[in-house]
Amino acid sequence: DxxxxxxxxxxxxxxxxxxxxTCQASQDISNYLNWYQQKPGKAPKLLxxxxxxxxxxxxxxxxxxxxxxxxTFTISSLQPExxxxxxxxxxxxxxxxxxxxxxxxxx
Amino acid sequence: xxxxxxxxxxxxxxxxxxxxxxxxxxxxxxSGGYYWSxxxxxxxxxxxxxxxxxxxxxxxxxxxxxxxxxxxxxxSKNQFSLKxxxxxxxxxxxxxxxxxxxxxxxxxxxxxxxxLVTVSS
Numbered sequence: 643d644x645x646x647x648x649x650x651x652x653x654x655x656x657x658x659x660x661x662x663x664t665c666q667a668s669q670d671i672s673n674y675l676n677w678y679q680q681k682p683g684k685a686p687k688l689l690x691x692x693x694x695x696x697x698x699x700x701x702x703x704x705x706x707x708x709x710x711x712x713x714t715f716t717i718s719s720l721q722p723e724x725x726x727x728x729x730x731x732x733x734x735x736x737x738x739x740x741x742x743x744x745x746x747x748x749x
Numbered sequence: 750x751x752x753x754x755x756x757x758x759x760x761x762x763x764x765x766x767x768x769x770x771x772x773x774x775x776x777x778x779x780s781g782g783y784y785w786s787x788x789x790x791x792x793x794x795x796x797x798x799x800x801x802x803x804x805x806x807x808x809x810x811x812x813x814x815x816x817x818x819x820x821x822x823x824x825s826k827n828q829f830s831l832k833x834x835x836x837x838x839x840x841x842x843x844x845x846x847x848x849x850x851x852x853x854x855x856x857x858x859x860x861x862x863x864x865l866v867t868v869s870s
Contacts, residue, residue, distance in 0.1 A: 643812065674854040678796075685845055685860035686796065692854050729796055733855035736809045738786070738798040 644668050644734050648741030654749045661717040663744045665730035670710050674733040677706055677715045680743075681726045689728075690715065722748060751775040753846050753861035761840075761868050767833040771846030771861060772826070779804045779824040784849035786857055787820060787831045789842040797842075801849055802829055836868045 645668040655661050665675065673693040678686040688697045690706035693713060703718045717724055725748055730741035757769035771785070778785060786801035800810035802820045810818050819832040833840060843865050847857040 672853070676854050676856045678857075680796075685847075685863055686857070687860075688856050688858050691850070691852055691856035691858075697856075697858065731796075731854075731857070733853070737811070738801075738855055740788075740796040740798065743795045 643737065644671060644732055644739055646730060646732055646739050646741040648730050648744060650744060651742060652745040652747070654747045655720050656749045657720055657722060659720045661720050661724075661746065663715045663728055663730075665708075665713045665715070665732075665741050667711045667713075667732055669734075671732050671734050673709050675706075675708065675713045676731045676733075677704075678729045678731065679724075679726045680729065686729060720746075720748075751848060751859045753848065753859055755844060755846050755861045755864040757864065757866070759865060759867060761836055761866060762870050763837055763868055764835055767831070767836050767840060767866055767868070769831045769844055769846075769864065769866070770828050771830070772828050773848075774827070776848075777824075778822060778827050778829065782851055784809075784851075784855070785822065785829045786847045786849045788845045788847060788857070790845070790863070791839075791842045799831065799833075799844075838868050840866070841868045842866060 647666045675693045677690040680686040694706045727743045727745045752774045784801040787799040802808045817834045822829040843863040845863045846861045848859040
């Protein structure tokens, strides 16, 4: 099974900061990587699919990059409404795995 | 706009079978093009994929849960269901249903609001 290592587990940043979260796969998953945002008490929301494609309606300050085993999720200018937990998710051989999550807080 | 809604008992006794249904509106399961997924989240923890189903009935399960999980589909009701047998307190979680797009990475693009299931006597 492919393991996903997401870091950091928590992050504190100021409004306007550039924020980066990484996800590393235990083996090559091409671009089979998605990113989600989850706010407290709510279902996750898809932000980025296939590593770098912005889901329709998602603000352009969110972006994703990477392929193979190393992936990056970036918020170019943190906004107060971005406070949430972010998860990566990989797909390989008909199986799905989520990263451990990164809790993002305002400094 | 596709909407998904989970339903089922919020309390299940240990050793019994947890049963949940997801009702899909705004789109037809039988039209194809999507898988339909179950995911759970233990209190204060991360997301765990349980499995998914295609309208034809093809299923794929998380290997760690496979021996206890059954996912089925009822296209006439536009619903799909989850059964998890021999539950313990460790199965207490919020259970989500979601639609899985047929993109390379299986993105879950629409989710239900989630339903909390507590396993307790």
